[in-house]
Amino acid sequence: MTRAAVFDVDGTLVDTNHLHVTTWWEALRQAGHRVPMHAVHRAVGLGSEDLVAHLLGDERDKDEDDRLGAAHKALYGQYFDRLPALKDAGPLLRRLHSDGWTVVLATSASGAELSALRRAIDADDVIAATASSDDVEEGKPAPEPVEHALELAGALAERSVFVGDTVWDMRAGRRAGVRCVGVLCGGIPRADLVEAGAEAVYADPAGLLASLADSPLA
Incomplete structure:
Protein backbone atom coordinates (compact mmCIF):
# COMPACT_ATOMS: atom_id res chain seq x y z
CA MET A 1 0.00 0.00 0.00
CA ASN A 17 9.83 32.44 6.33
CA HIS A 18 11.71 35.61 7.16
CA LEU A 19 11.22 36.90 3.62
CA HIS A 20 7.50 36.44 4.21
CA VAL A 21 7.76 38.24 7.55
CA THR A 22 9.49 41.24 5.98
CA THR A 23 7.21 41.48 2.95
CA TRP A 24 4.00 41.03 4.94
CA TRP A 25 5.23 43.61 7.46
CA GLU A 26 5.92 46.06 4.62
CA ALA A 27 2.57 45.39 2.94
CA LEU A 28 0.79 46.05 6.23
CA ARG A 29 2.92 49.14 6.93
CA GLN A 30 2.13 50.63 3.54
CA ALA A 31 -1.58 50.21 4.34
CA GLY A 32 -1.17 51.99 7.68
CA HIS A 33 -1.07 48.95 9.97
CA ARG A 34 1.64 48.75 12.61
CA VAL A 35 2.09 45.06 13.32
CA PRO A 36 5.20 43.80 15.17
CA MET A 37 7.42 41.52 13.12
CA HIS A 38 7.32 38.83 15.81
CA ALA A 39 3.53 38.68 15.43
CA VAL A 40 3.84 38.39 11.65
CA HIS A 41 6.37 35.58 12.10
CA ARG A 42 3.97 33.56 14.25
CA ALA A 43 1.28 33.93 11.58
CA VAL A 44 3.43 32.76 8.65
CA GLY A 45 2.12 29.45 7.38
CA LEU A 46 -1.47 30.59 7.25
CA GLY A 47 -3.07 31.39 3.91
CA SER A 48 -3.20 35.04 2.91
CA GLU A 49 -6.73 35.84 4.11
CA ASP A 50 -6.31 33.83 7.30
CA LEU A 51 -3.01 35.56 8.04
CA VAL A 52 -4.56 39.00 7.67
CA ALA A 53 -7.50 37.97 9.85
CA HIS A 54 -5.15 36.56 12.47
CA LEU A 55 -3.12 39.78 12.61
CA LEU A 56 -5.82 42.43 12.20
CA GLY A 57 -8.85 40.68 13.72
CA ASP A 58 -12.43 40.24 12.64
CA GLU A 59 -13.20 43.95 13.00
CA ARG A 60 -10.83 44.86 10.15
CA ASP A 61 -12.00 46.24 6.82
CA LYS A 62 -12.28 42.95 4.94
CA ASP A 63 -12.42 44.79 1.63
CA GLU A 64 -8.73 45.51 2.21
CA ASP A 65 -7.73 41.83 2.38
CA ASP A 66 -7.17 41.41 -1.35
CA ARG A 67 -5.10 44.61 -1.57
CA LEU A 68 -2.88 43.49 1.29
CA GLY A 69 -2.44 40.07 -0.30
CA ALA A 70 -1.55 41.61 -3.64
CA ALA A 71 0.95 43.98 -2.03
CA HIS A 72 2.63 41.09 -0.23
CA LYS A 73 2.74 39.04 -3.42
CA ALA A 74 4.35 41.90 -5.36
CA LEU A 75 6.98 42.49 -2.67
CA TYR A 76 7.75 38.80 -2.19
CA GLY A 77 7.85 38.22 -5.94
CA GLN A 78 11.06 40.25 -6.13
CA TYR A 79 12.87 37.27 -4.59
CA PHE A 80 11.52 34.52 -6.86
CA ASP A 81 14.78 34.18 -8.79
CA ARG A 82 16.88 33.57 -5.67
Whole structure:
Protein backbone atom coordinates (compact mmCIF):
# COMPACT_ATOMS: atom_id res chain seq x y z
CA MET A 1 0.00 0.00 0.00
CA THR A 2 1.13 3.54 -0.77
CA ARG A 3 2.71 5.55 2.03
CA ALA A 4 3.00 9.29 1.64
CA ALA A 5 5.67 11.67 2.89
CA VAL A 6 3.87 15.01 2.80
CA PHE A 7 5.93 18.19 3.08
CA ASP A 8 5.13 21.79 3.76
CA VAL A 9 7.42 24.02 1.67
CA ASP A 10 8.00 27.54 3.09
CA GLY A 11 10.31 27.30 6.09
CA THR A 12 10.45 23.51 5.79
CA LEU A 13 12.23 22.91 2.48
CA VAL A 14 12.96 26.50 1.39
CA ASP A 15 14.36 29.23 3.65
CA THR A 16 11.62 31.80 3.04
CA ASN A 17 9.83 32.44 6.33
CA HIS A 18 11.71 35.61 7.16
CA LEU A 19 11.22 36.90 3.62
CA HIS A 20 7.50 36.44 4.21
CA VAL A 21 7.76 38.24 7.55
CA THR A 22 9.49 41.24 5.98
CA THR A 23 7.21 41.48 2.95
CA TRP A 24 4.00 41.03 4.94
CA TRP A 25 5.23 43.61 7.46
CA GLU A 26 5.92 46.06 4.62
CA ALA A 27 2.57 45.39 2.94
CA LEU A 28 0.79 46.05 6.23
CA ARG A 29 2.92 49.14 6.93
CA GLN A 30 2.13 50.63 3.54
CA ALA A 31 -1.58 50.21 4.34
CA GLY A 32 -1.17 51.99 7.68
CA HIS A 33 -1.07 48.95 9.97
CA ARG A 34 1.64 48.75 12.61
CA VAL A 35 2.09 45.06 13.32
CA PRO A 36 5.20 43.80 15.17
CA MET A 37 7.42 41.52 13.12
CA HIS A 38 7.32 38.83 15.81
CA ALA A 39 3.53 38.68 15.43
CA VAL A 40 3.84 38.39 11.65
CA HIS A 41 6.37 35.58 12.10
CA ARG A 42 3.97 33.56 14.25
CA ALA A 43 1.28 33.93 11.58
CA VAL A 44 3.43 32.76 8.65
CA GLY A 45 2.12 29.45 7.38
CA LEU A 46 -1.47 30.59 7.25
CA GLY A 47 -3.07 31.39 3.91
CA SER A 48 -3.20 35.04 2.91
CA GLU A 49 -6.73 35.84 4.11
CA ASP A 50 -6.31 33.83 7.30
CA LEU A 51 -3.01 35.56 8.04
CA VAL A 52 -4.56 39.00 7.67
CA ALA A 53 -7.50 37.97 9.85
CA HIS A 54 -5.15 36.56 12.47
CA LEU A 55 -3.12 39.78 12.61
CA LEU A 56 -5.82 42.43 12.20
CA GLY A 57 -8.85 40.68 13.72
CA ASP A 58 -12.43 40.24 12.64
CA GLU A 59 -13.20 43.95 13.00
CA ARG A 60 -10.83 44.86 10.15
CA ASP A 61 -12.00 46.24 6.82
CA LYS A 62 -12.28 42.95 4.94
CA ASP A 63 -12.42 44.79 1.63
CA GLU A 64 -8.73 45.51 2.21
CA ASP A 65 -7.73 41.83 2.38
CA ASP A 66 -7.17 41.41 -1.35
CA ARG A 67 -5.10 44.61 -1.57
CA LEU A 68 -2.88 43.49 1.29
CA GLY A 69 -2.44 40.07 -0.30
CA ALA A 70 -1.55 41.61 -3.64
CA ALA A 71 0.95 43.98 -2.03
CA HIS A 72 2.63 41.09 -0.23
CA LYS A 73 2.74 39.04 -3.42
CA ALA A 74 4.35 41.90 -5.36
CA LEU A 75 6.98 42.49 -2.67
CA TYR A 76 7.75 38.80 -2.19
CA GLY A 77 7.85 38.22 -5.94
CA GLN A 78 11.06 40.25 -6.13
CA TYR A 79 12.87 37.27 -4.59
CA PHE A 80 11.52 34.52 -6.86
CA ASP A 81 14.78 34.18 -8.79
CA ARG A 82 16.88 33.57 -5.67
CA LEU A 83 14.84 31.65 -3.11
CA PRO A 84 17.28 29.47 -1.13
CA ALA A 85 16.54 25.82 -0.50
CA LEU A 86 17.40 24.64 2.99
CA LYS A 87 20.37 22.29 3.26
CA ASP A 88 19.67 18.79 1.91
CA ALA A 89 16.03 19.55 1.07
CA GLY A 90 16.34 17.95 -2.37
CA PRO A 91 18.49 15.01 -1.20
CA LEU A 92 15.97 14.29 1.59
CA LEU A 93 13.10 14.02 -0.88
CA ARG A 94 15.20 11.86 -3.21
CA ARG A 95 16.17 9.53 -0.37
CA LEU A 96 12.55 9.11 0.71
CA HIS A 97 11.51 8.41 -2.87
CA SER A 98 14.21 5.75 -3.16
CA ASP A 99 12.98 4.25 0.12
CA GLY A 100 9.51 3.79 -1.34
CA TRP A 101 7.70 6.85 -0.09
CA THR A 102 5.40 8.85 -2.35
CA VAL A 103 6.54 12.45 -1.89
CA VAL A 104 3.81 15.11 -1.99
CA LEU A 105 3.91 18.83 -1.21
CA ALA A 106 1.16 20.60 0.74
CA THR A 107 1.55 24.37 0.62
CA SER A 108 -0.39 27.62 0.67
CA ALA A 109 1.72 28.77 -2.28
CA SER A 110 0.40 28.60 -5.83
CA GLY A 111 1.12 29.85 -9.33
CA ALA A 112 4.43 31.60 -9.97
CA GLU A 113 5.34 31.44 -6.27
CA LEU A 114 4.97 27.66 -6.17
CA SER A 115 6.99 27.34 -9.37
CA ALA A 116 9.80 29.40 -7.82
CA LEU A 117 9.78 27.23 -4.70
CA ARG A 118 9.94 24.04 -6.71
CA ARG A 119 12.86 25.40 -8.74
CA ALA A 120 14.68 26.10 -5.47
CA ILE A 121 14.11 22.56 -4.17
CA ASP A 122 15.24 21.09 -7.52
CA ALA A 123 13.64 17.68 -6.98
CA ASP A 124 10.68 17.71 -9.35
CA ASP A 125 11.55 14.24 -10.59
CA VAL A 126 10.65 12.71 -7.21
CA ILE A 127 7.71 14.94 -6.26
CA ALA A 128 4.59 13.00 -7.19
CA ALA A 129 2.06 15.80 -6.69
CA THR A 130 1.40 19.14 -5.03
CA ALA A 131 -1.65 20.21 -3.03
CA SER A 132 -1.65 24.01 -3.36
CA SER A 133 -3.92 26.74 -2.04
CA ASP A 134 -5.77 26.64 -5.38
CA ASP A 135 -6.96 23.11 -4.61
CA VAL A 136 -8.65 23.55 -1.23
CA GLU A 137 -11.32 25.72 0.35
CA GLU A 138 -9.64 25.96 3.76
CA GLY A 139 -5.92 26.22 4.41
CA LYS A 140 -3.92 25.09 7.42
CA PRO A 141 -4.59 24.59 10.30
CA ALA A 142 -7.63 22.93 8.71
CA PRO A 143 -6.78 19.35 7.67
CA GLU A 144 -7.91 19.84 4.06
CA PRO A 145 -4.46 20.55 2.53
CA VAL A 146 -3.00 17.40 4.07
CA GLU A 147 -6.06 15.32 3.25
CA HIS A 148 -5.91 16.47 -0.36
CA ALA A 149 -2.22 15.59 -0.52
CA LEU A 150 -3.05 12.09 0.69
CA GLU A 151 -5.77 11.79 -1.96
CA LEU A 152 -3.28 12.79 -4.65
CA ALA A 153 -0.84 10.17 -3.38
CA GLY A 154 -3.51 7.50 -2.97
CA ALA A 155 -2.28 6.96 0.59
CA LEU A 156 -3.98 6.30 3.91
CA ALA A 157 -3.41 8.71 6.78
CA GLU A 158 -2.18 5.97 9.10
CA ARG A 159 0.60 5.13 6.65
CA SER A 160 1.70 8.71 6.10
CA VAL A 161 3.83 11.42 7.70
CA PHE A 162 3.60 15.20 7.41
CA VAL A 163 6.71 17.35 7.83
CA GLY A 164 6.32 21.06 8.59
CA ASP A 165 7.78 24.00 10.48
CA THR A 166 4.81 25.80 12.07
CA VAL A 167 2.13 25.08 14.63
CA TRP A 168 -0.38 25.45 11.79
CA ASP A 169 1.31 22.54 9.99
CA MET A 170 1.27 20.35 13.08
CA ARG A 171 -2.38 21.08 13.81
CA ALA A 172 -3.37 20.38 10.21
CA GLY A 173 -1.46 17.09 10.20
CA ARG A 174 -2.87 16.00 13.53
CA ARG A 175 -6.42 16.74 12.39
CA ALA A 176 -5.79 14.77 9.20
CA GLY A 177 -4.71 11.77 11.27
CA VAL A 178 -1.09 11.55 10.07
CA ARG A 179 2.09 11.38 12.12
CA CYS A 180 3.71 14.82 12.35
CA VAL A 181 7.37 15.76 12.19
CA GLY A 182 8.54 19.29 12.94
CA VAL A 183 11.62 21.18 11.80
CA LEU A 184 13.10 24.21 13.56
CA CYS A 185 14.38 26.02 10.45
CA GLY A 186 11.20 28.08 10.19
CA GLY A 187 11.98 29.73 13.51
CA ILE A 188 9.23 28.24 15.70
CA PRO A 189 10.39 26.81 19.07
CA ARG A 190 10.53 23.06 19.59
CA ALA A 191 8.12 23.19 22.55
CA ASP A 192 5.45 24.92 20.44
CA LEU A 193 5.74 22.33 17.67
CA VAL A 194 5.51 19.45 20.15
CA GLU A 195 2.50 20.99 21.86
CA ALA A 196 0.81 21.38 18.47
CA GLY A 197 1.31 17.70 17.62
CA ALA A 198 4.88 17.03 16.47
CA GLU A 199 5.97 13.48 17.31
CA ALA A 200 9.62 14.32 16.58
CA VAL A 201 11.50 17.54 15.84
CA TYR A 202 14.71 18.06 13.84
CA ALA A 203 16.82 21.12 13.11
CA ASP A 204 16.20 21.16 9.35
CA PRO A 205 15.99 18.82 6.33
CA ALA A 206 19.68 17.93 6.75
CA GLY A 207 19.07 16.95 10.37
CA LEU A 208 16.11 14.80 9.42
CA LEU A 209 18.06 13.14 6.62
CA ALA A 210 20.95 12.36 8.98
CA SER A 211 18.55 10.84 11.54
CA LEU A 212 16.19 9.19 9.10
CA ALA A 213 16.75 5.68 10.40
CA ASP A 214 15.44 6.66 13.83
CA SER A 215 12.65 8.95 12.65
CA PRO A 216 8.93 8.39 11.96
CA LEU A 217 10.03 8.16 8.31
CA ALA A 218 12.26 5.16 8.95
